[in-house]
Amino acid sequence: MTPCTKCGNVENIVRSGFIRGKQRLYCKGCNLYFTVTPPNPAAVKKSHQTTIVDIARVLGVSPSTVSRALNSSTEINENTRLEILRVANELDYRPNFLAQSLNRGETHTIGVIIPDIQRPFFAGVVAGIQKVATEAGYRVMICQSNESHHTETLNVQALVTSRVDGLLISHSKETNSFEHVKLQLKKGVPIVHFDRVCVEVDTAKVIQEDFLGAFTLTEHMILQGYKRIAVLAGPSDLLISNTRIDGYRAALEKHGMKIDENLIYYSNFSKDDSIRALDFWLNLPEKPDGIFTIHYANGIELIMELKKRNIRIPEEIGIVAFGDELIASLIEPSLTVFHQFPFTIGETAASMLIENIINKDGFAPYTKVIKGELIIRKSSLRNKSSDITPIKHRF
Amino acid sequence: MTPCTKCGNVENIVRSGFIRGKQRLYCKGCNLYFTVTPPNPAAVKKSHQTTIVDIARVLGVSPSTVSRALNSSTEINENTRLEILRVANELDYRPNFLAQSLNRGETHTIGVIIPDIQRPFFAGVVAGIQKVATEAGYRVMICQSNESHHTETLNVQALVTSRVDGLLISHSKETNSFEHVKLQLKKGVPIVHFDRVCVEVDTAKVIQEDFLGAFTLTEHMILQGYKRIAVLAGPSDLLISNTRIDGYRAALEKHGMKIDENLIYYSNFSKDDSIRALDFWLNLPEKPDGIFTIHYANGIELIMELKKRNIRIPEEIGIVAFGDELIASLIEPSLTVFHQFPFTIGETAASMLIENIINKDGFAPYTKVIKGELIIRKSSLRNKSSDITPIKHRF
C-alpha cells in the first residue's frame, strides 16, 4: 500500500473517497488526509518572460533592490544599479504591466468610446487622442458603441473593469439616459465628454461651435438670397442636433424670416432618411430652395440624389452642411461646409482627461469649445460678389 | 524620552540617525531600531471598488468561496452561491481585471498595430477586428505607427509590456527589418500579419489578391485598348507594392506588350509624389495613355490634377487604382478600382489570431487570401461593349 506522507507508516492508512478524480487516503495515526500524486515526470518549467526575481537570482540580490535599480531610486548604490541594469538588458527584461498596475492602482490607460471608428470624424478624433496620450505615457483602449445605447453601456463596464484611469465618451445617437456614466462618475472615474456630450452630467466637455456653425451656415444662405431653407436634422434626442437647429432658427430670426416647422426633418442620419426627407420637401406646396444638413454625409447623399433627379445645384436647390471631409471638396459641385477639426478635438479632450486624472481631487469640470470655419464652395454659391468672405460672428 | 516599542524602557534608547526624514532610535537593551511615527490622525480608509474580500467579509466566508461562486465552480453549494451573487450584485462588484490577468497569465486583450487609423482602409480593418474580438470576449488595443519604423518598434514593445495575448500587425511603409517581431515570436507571442505582411517571418497572414488584382486591372486596361500603361507604385521596400507591380508585368507579358521601366514610378504615396510622377511621365517622349495606381488615394489625386490641367479622362489618359472608397464612386469621373474588403480582412485576421492564442502549441501558420473585385467605372471605360463584365481570372 501507499505509506503516509507524514509518518511513512502503512498500517493506519484507509481510503477516503475520491477527490477531483484521484484516490484519496487518510492516515489514522497522523490524522492526515492526502492524495497519491504521480511524481509528474515532466515537470517542465514554463519558459516565461524574465521577471525581477530572475534578475535578483542571477545577481544574488533581493527583488526590492532590483526594483529600486529599475525605478532609479536614490536608495541604491550606483554600481549595483548599473550591474542590475546590465543584467536586465541582457535578459531583455520587460516590466509586467499588470503587476505594476495592480500594485500602483493605476493602469496608465485611457478608455475611449465612440459610435463608429469608420467615420472620418471619429477616426480623426482618435488620432488626436492617441497623439496626446502617447506623449503623456498613456495607452489608449478604443470601444465602438455602433450607435447602440446598450453596447455603449457594456463598453463603459468593460473599460471600468479593465481599470482604465479615465474615460473619453462621445455618446451614441440612441443614448437618452446617462445612468451608466453617472455611476462611474460617482465612483470617482474621471470622465471627459466630447462632441456628443450630455448636459445632465457634470463632466468636463469638448464641444464644437454647434450653434454658431449652424448660424453661420444659415446666414450664409440667407445672404446668398435663399428664401426657404430646410434642415435635415438628426435624432430629436441628440443634443448637438438640437443645438444646431437652434443656430438655424436664430439666423432666420435675426433676418426676420419666419420659421416653417415643415422644413425641419428629423432623421437618423441614414441615407434612406435623407431621401425620404427630400421626397417630403419636394412634395410640399412651397418647396425649399436651400437645404442645411446637420451631418455632412447627408449633404453628400443629397447632392448625389439631386443630380440623379436632374435638379440643378445651387440654382434650384442649394446645399450646406455641418462637418467636412475631403470628399466634400472633391464632389461636383463641391459642398459648402462648416469645417470642424476632429484632430484638435481629440487632442483637447485627451489633455483635459489627463489633467483630470493627474489632479483627481482638485479638478473642476469645464467646457472647451473648438472653433470651426465656414468654407464656401459651389453647392451654395449663387452670388459670388456679396458673400465671398466668411462672416465672423462671435456671440 | 520615547520608550522602546518592545521593552517599553527608556534608559537604553539612543538616537541613531535620520531615515527618510524621521528621527530614528535604537534600544541597546532590545537591540532594536525603530522610528517614531506620529499616530496618523486621519487614517482615512480609501473608498475603493468592492473586492472579493469585501464580499467575503460581509458573509463571513473565505475569499476562495466567493471566487468559486463568481466563477460558477461546481465545488460550491447552490444556496451559498446565490447568496454571494446577491451580495456581489448589491455591492456592484466588478472583478479586477488586472488581478485576474496577473493570476491567469492572460489578458484577453489583443494588440493591433496599423500605420494610420485615419485611412479608411485601416479603420475598416479595425472595425472588423473589433467585431470578432468582442464576440470572442477579447479587448482590443490599437497603436499607430504613423508609417514610422521606430514608432512601430515602440508599439510592439508597449503592447508586449501590456501583456497582450497576441499581436495583429500591418507594417509601416518604412519597415525593412523585422527583428522586433522575430523577437516576440521567439518569446511565444502569437502574431498575425495582415495586408502589409512580411515574408521572412513565419507568421499567419491575411493578404489581399495583390497580384491578381493588379493583373486584372492591367488586363482591363489592355482590353480597353490602352497601349502605354504607367504604374504609380509605393516605396520599393514595400512588399504589397512589388507584388502588385508583378501583377502588372504579368498582364503586359500575357498580352505581348513590352515593359517600359520608365513607366514604373516609385513613390511614398504622398500627393506631391503623385504629381511629380505625372510631370515625369508627361515629359516623356512617349507619354502614357493609362495609369495604374497602387493606392486608390493617389488615383483620386491624379484625377483632380488631370482635370486641373484639362486633360480628359479617360480619352487622353485613363486611370485605374487598387483599393476602393466611397469617394472613388462619387468623384467625376468615377474611378475604376479593384475593390478590397477591409472589414473582412480585419475579421479574418482577428479570428486567425484568436485561433492561434487558444491553440498556442498546435497552431501552424497559414496564409489566407481575401478576394477582391474589379469595379469598372468611368475613369477607364473607353469601349463600353467589349469589357463590361469583370474578367474572372483565378490562377
Next chain:
DNA sequence: TTCGTTTCCGAAAACGTTTTCGATAGTTTA
C-alpha cells in the same frame, strides 16, 4: 455501526511588482 464516499469550504500559495520598515556596515562628528 463503520468504512468508504461525496460535498462543501478554508488556508495558503501564486502571479510580479512596489513600498514600508528595519537592519547593517561604514563614516562623520563631537
Next chain:
DNA sequence: TAAACTATCGAAAACGTTTTCGGAAACGAA
C-alpha cells in the same frame, strides 16, 4: 572614540484574484 549619522540593502506586506490541497461534515452502503 563613542555617539550620531548615512548609504545601502533585505524581508515582508500589499495589490485582488485563482487554484491547489486538505479538512470536516454529511451521506451511503455493507
